[in-house]
Amino acid sequence: MAEITLQVNGAQRSVSADTRTSLLDLLREHLDLTGTKKGCDHGQCGACTVLIDGRRANSCLALAVAWDGAEITTVEGLGDGAEPHPLQTAFMDFDAFQCGYCTPGQLCSAAGMLAEGGPSAVTADLTGDPPLTAEEIRERMNGNLCRCGAYVNIVAAIEDVSR
């Protein structure tokens, strides 16, 4: 067992958990924050994406104990409590989901991605900071699968927020 303290969506949370506990399971099973979803549990689908110290990460591949002391933002903490995050509004405006299971991961990943900047694998000139075209967004969101295939509207929603 390990004592793990995290800042989760702005509140300090302390949990005693087995060292095997992933950050994903800690959020869902210990803290009842079930907005973060378990898809593949292998880092391949992105449904479990959260922000760790402001950077997007697969919470299924993170051992909670290894991130003791970190600041975590889940989909529940994206908005400010009164208003949804602009990405959440855009996802509704653009109908960027069907079943919705991948959506929390898409939202957290998009929020992290918009803060990253810099080039991607599809950027021609790596020294620059290219505009976020649809092609750039698709590449940067490659870690989030949507089995309903709502990609067209997900890209449109993110593009709208990035403008």
Place this chain on the structure above:
Amino acid sequence: MRPFSYSRATDARDALERFQPGTMYLGGGTNLVDLMRLGVARPDSLVDVTRLPYDTVEAAGDGLRIGAAVRNSDLAMHPVVRERYPMLARAVLSGASGQVRNMATVAGNLLQRTRCPYFQDISHPCNKRRPASGCPAIDGDHSGLAVFGHSEHCVATHPSDMAVALAALDARVHVTGPAGDRVVPMPGLHRLPDGEPERDTVLAAGELITAVELPPPPAGASHYRKVRERASFAFALVSVAAVLDVADGVVRDCRLALGGVAHAPWRAELAEAELRGAPATQEDFSRAAEAELSRARPLPRNAYKVPLARNLIVRTLQELVP
């Protein structure tokens, strides 16, 4: 997942002291945690080395010293890497996803295990996972596996993109361990399987990578190109890291390394030897590629990699001609 103890090391000496039989060092965990969940990796204890003071990229003479704990995304976004070693930045960016690159470390990237489907599935035998148990890939699905340097015991490939660029850049891997410090050149960190496929690298038990040092970038234009089964977030079927220096239509120098084709990043030395001093034409690039591929030993289901590698080499070199 088997129970394990966890501790955080504060510096290299602390990490080495914590290392015992059954210990594994933990970096970003993007491969190791998955392998533990799959039952492939079964450590008794994890020593977390991500807080060691190796998280910076610094000038080292005319080259660069990259700390072992630098996250992949930070390496790819570093302004000096993007400006002077764009091939390395592109190789890193072509691997995995934004989430994984934010977590994965440089040393962890080098030490990640093969994605051979039999290695990752404990219901199958695998000489790499359980020595002398057999290799089902040789008569089974080896479509994504090695065409160079494999053995009767193992046909796995090393999955890293970054390592391919490092092999082309003559990087030097700094290691510390129970027997002291040493420097391992790239290529040279990863070994071919021979009769010991359980050993991916030349590192001894308890040895810890502390940094990767890059010499000054080689003259010429460079590129990293990767071919895979989907447009993004997939491992390479074949990739190439190429540097080409041409003067008056003649190749002055070149570097060529291939990924996705061997148990280690494959430095194409035969092709390089053909290219140096040769005219920079498509015919000469083809001849150089054929020279390298003459030592390929494709298996029935991955023979496509030979023409794929040839075409990838030729096209990439053509694009690098000024």
